[in-house]
Amino acid sequence: MIDPATGVVFDVNVYLDYILGDDGSWPLLPDVPPTTDNPAADAVSLAFTARFRLFVSPHILHNVARVMRDVGQSEQVVEAFVAAVVDMCEFSGGAVIEPQARDHGISDYEDNLIVSLAKDPAVDALIIVTSDHHLLDVGPSWNGRLVIGPRDFVRHVLARG
Numbered sequence: 001m002i003d004p005a006t007g008v009v010f011d012v013n014v015y016l017d018y019i020l021g022d023d024g025s026w027p028l029l030p031d032v033p034p035t036t037d038n039p040a041a042d043a044v045s046l047a048f049t050a051r052f053r054l055f056v057s058p059h060i061l062h063n064v065a066r067v068m069r070d071v072g073q074s075e076q077v078v079e080a081f082v083a084a085v086v087d088m089c090e091f092s093g094g095a096v097i098e099p100q101a102r103d104h105g106i107s108d109y110e111d112n113l114i115v116s117l118a119k120d121p122a123v124d125a126l127i128i129v130t131s132d133h134h135l136l137d138v139g140p141s142w143n144g145r146l147v148i149g150p151r152d153f154v155r156h157v158l159a160r161g
Contacts, residue, residue, distance in 0.1 A: 003052075004051060004052065004053070004093070005053060005093075006052045006053065006125075006126050006127065007052070007053050007055055007094065007118070007123050007124055007125035007126060007127075008047075008052045008053065008054050008055070008094075008125055008126075008127045008128075008129065008153075009054075009055050009056070009114060009117050009118045009123065009125045009127070009128050009129070010043065010044070010054065010056070010060075010129045010130075011060075011111075011114050011128065011129065011130035011131070011132055011135065012060050012063045012064055012067070012110070012114075013040075013130060013131045013132055014040045014043060014044065014129050014130065014131065014150055015040075015044070015060070015064045015081075015085060016040075016064060016067055016068070017038065017039075017040035017041075017131060017150070018038065018040040018041045018043075018044045019064075019068065019073075019081050020067075020068070020071060021038050021041065039149070039150035039151035039153075039154060040131070040150045042150065042151075042154045043129055043150040043153050043154050044088070046153075046154065046157050047088040047089075047091070047092045048088065048091060048092075051157055052092065052127070052157070053089075053092050053093040053094035054088055054089045054092040054094040055089060055094040055095060055096075055097055055117060055118075055123045055125060056085055056086070056089050056094070056096055056097075056117075057096065057097055057098060057099055057113070057117045058096065058098055059113050059117075060114075060117070061082050061085065061086070061096070063110075064081070064082065064085065065078050065079075065081075065082050068081065094123075095122075097117060097120055097122050097123055099113075099116040099117045099119075099120035099122075099123070100116065100120065101113060101116050111132060111134050111135050114128060114130070114135065115128070115135075115142075118145055119143070119145075125145065126144070126145055126146060127145065127146045127147075127148070127153065127156075128142075128145055128146070128147045128148075129148060129149070129150055129153045130147065130148075130149065131149055131150065135147055136148075136149060
């Protein structure tokens with residue numbers, strides 16, 4: 001079983017794959033337990049099961065909002081979704097944390113910011129969930145952290161709990 005104190009960081013793409021889905025019509029809050037064909041939606045829904053602590057940074061929230069606006073989501077939906085992500089973090093025992101950006105040897109700047117959040121002492125996330133091939137290529141284990149895709153994360157959590 002995953003210890004409920006385990007810190008988890010979802011990359012920007014996990015939130016976007018959830019909210020934009022295949023047709024952009026996903027609800028603001030997912031079904032619990034996971035019941036969709038969208039692995040990102042299933043991963044997000046697990047944040048409501050108190051199986052781990054979810055952390056997010058202002059950088060992640062900003063980029064989620066930016067992309068949602070770029071693809072034509074209304075400002076009302078963007079604001080509601082960002083607020084829902086913050087609520088998910090707080091509900092899970094996690095938080096919004098502004099990490100100190102450091103060079104962790106990850107070539108992509110944005111990915112380096114995700115790793116900075118995971119490695120922040122206030123977070124110390126043991127799991128990074130991403131669909132980004134740059135981050136997945138450094139996994140599945142990087143500096144004592146599991147780096148996995150949403151589908152594998154859901155399997156991992158459900159298998160242990």
